[in-house]
Amino acid sequence: MPQRNNGRTRRLRRSLTQLLTGFWFANLLIMPVWGVETDPAMMMPGASKSLLLDVAAAGERLVAVGERGHILYSDNAGDSWTQARVPTSVMLTRVLFRDAKNGWAVGHDGNILFSSDGGASWELQRDGVSDQLNINKDRVSRSQQTLRELRAKLEVASDDRVATLEPDLEDAEYALERAQQAMSDPVYAPPLMAIGFCGKRGWASGGFGVLLSTSTDGRQWEDYSYAVNNDEELHLNGITADSAGGLFIASEWGYIFRSTCSGKTWEAIETGYDGSFFGVVVNPATDSVFAYGLLGTIYRSRDRGATWEELDSGTASSLFGAVATANGALVMVGLNGTAVASRDDGDTFISLELGSNRDLYGVAPTGSAAFTAVGRGGSINFVIDDESAR
Numbered sequence: 001m002p003q004r005n006n007g008r009t010r011r012l013r014r015s016l017t018q019l020l021t022g023f024w025f026a027n028l029l030i031m032p033v034w035g036v037e038t039d040p041a042m043m044m045p046g047a048s049k050s051l052l053l054d055v056a057a058a059g060e061r062l063v064a065v066g067e068r069g070h071i072l073y074s075d076n077a078g079d080s081w082t083q084a085r086v087p088t089s090v091m092l093t094r095v096l097f098r099d100a101k102n103g104w105a106v107g108h109d110g111n112i113l114f115s116s117d118g119g120a121s122w123e124l125q126r127d128g129v130s131d132q133l134n135i136n137k138d139r140v141s142r143s144q145q146t147l148r149e150l151r152a153k154l155e156v157a158s159d160d161r162v163a164t165l166e167p168d169l170e171d172a173e174y175a176l177e178r179a180q181q182a183m184s185d186p187v188y189a190p191p192l193m194a195i196g197f198c199g200k201r202g203w204a205s206g207g208f209g210v211l212l213s214t215s216t217d218g219r220q221w222e223d224y225s226y227a228v229n230n231d232e233e234l235h236l237n238g239i240t241a242d243s244a245g246g247l248f249i250a251s252e253w254g255y256i257f258r259s260t261c262s263g264k265t266w267e268a269i270e271t272g273y274d275g276s277f278f279g280v281v282v283n284p285a286t287d288s289v290f291a292y293g294l295l296g297t298i299y300r301s302r303d304r305g306a307t308w309e310e311l312d313s314g315t316a317s318s319l320f321g322a323v324a325t326a327n328g329a330l331v332m333v334g335l336n337g338t339a340v341a342s343r344d345d346g347d348t349f350i351s352l353e354l355g356s357n358r359d360l361y362g363v364a365p366t367g368s369a370a371f372t373a374v375g376r377g378g379s380i381n382f383v384i385d386d387e388s389a390r
Helices: 007-021 023-029 128-156 159-184
Strands: 052-058 061-066 071-074 092-097 103-107 112-115 123-126 192-198 201-206 211-214 236-241 246-251 255-260 267-270 277-282 289-293 298-301 309-311 319-324 330-334 339-342 360-365 370-375 378-383
Touching: 052 378, 061 092, 061 103, 061 370, 092 192, 103 192, 103 201, 128 159, 192 246, 236 289, 246 289, 255 277, 277 319, 289 319, 330 360, 330 370
Parallel strands: 052 092, 052 360, 052 370, 192 236, 201 236, 236 277, 319 360
Antiparallel strands: 052 061, 061 071, 092 103, 103 112, 112 123, 192 201, 201 211, 236 246, 246 255, 246 277, 255 267, 277 289, 289 298, 298 309, 319 330, 330 339, 360 370, 370 378
């Protein structure tokens, strides 16, 4: 499991990650935003050509999110876009629709937006900065309680038991120190970088180990960060669920965190990779789980996340977005217009020629073999066929 390290090592690791991943982490997702952007997103004629970070299908409609709180929707498979009215102007990183009407978007300041009309209009469901105040208070109380319980155990423990409890005590003291520091610092709500549903329970994860959950369709979000054994506060970059109720989070250092829909306990799984995963996706045709990320890395699990194998993606470009369709097609997109696809559950990947070198961050299906990807400069449509493969 990830272990606590000194601050210098942590800063060095994050600096290296930023250098390697370029715009993705350094400038897009984990850049601290200390002020609260309460103004609505501006209606801009060029919004469809701005930086878009994700796209999702809402029935036959596509909905895309991106910089400045932009949300756009398309009813013609990405050929043209209409900007929606959004109550906040913070960067939005991910969007998910559970059906044709109900969808959520997450982003900076820990904000969560909700739409009940297929993305045409949005409301602020979670004000991340306000909620973070309560989370910080709860973390202090929880850390104090844990420390009291450990000290009580130490008072009556045998010598052998003391030796096993002392590291736990050190970790608890460190956790309390961090929680108290957060109370004295300006309120900072980590950015959310992923959202998913497992059964009826929703999950949102993001920077510095933040994990939230809802059982009320987002009307209330609870802090579940404490449930993940993540002393290093690794970024939780992607989250998804399989058909059997397994829940998976893609993280740094090659870790996958695994749980069930309840999310009460999490297992840290070492994949054998030591770099960053930026997302995770389940192939609905096979229930195979795919984690993808830095420098074209793709890992696959066919046993619900217990073991992982590295796949040959055919690219050295970092991969930031992925989608798997009901017919088993798997598509991933990334830097420099990179797009790779597989029809055999990841055994082989083909590279797709999209005719653009724009960085791509999200992708959604628009037909059995047709897709729309979004990134720098807006969207691009493509199909998986012999002519697009290279």
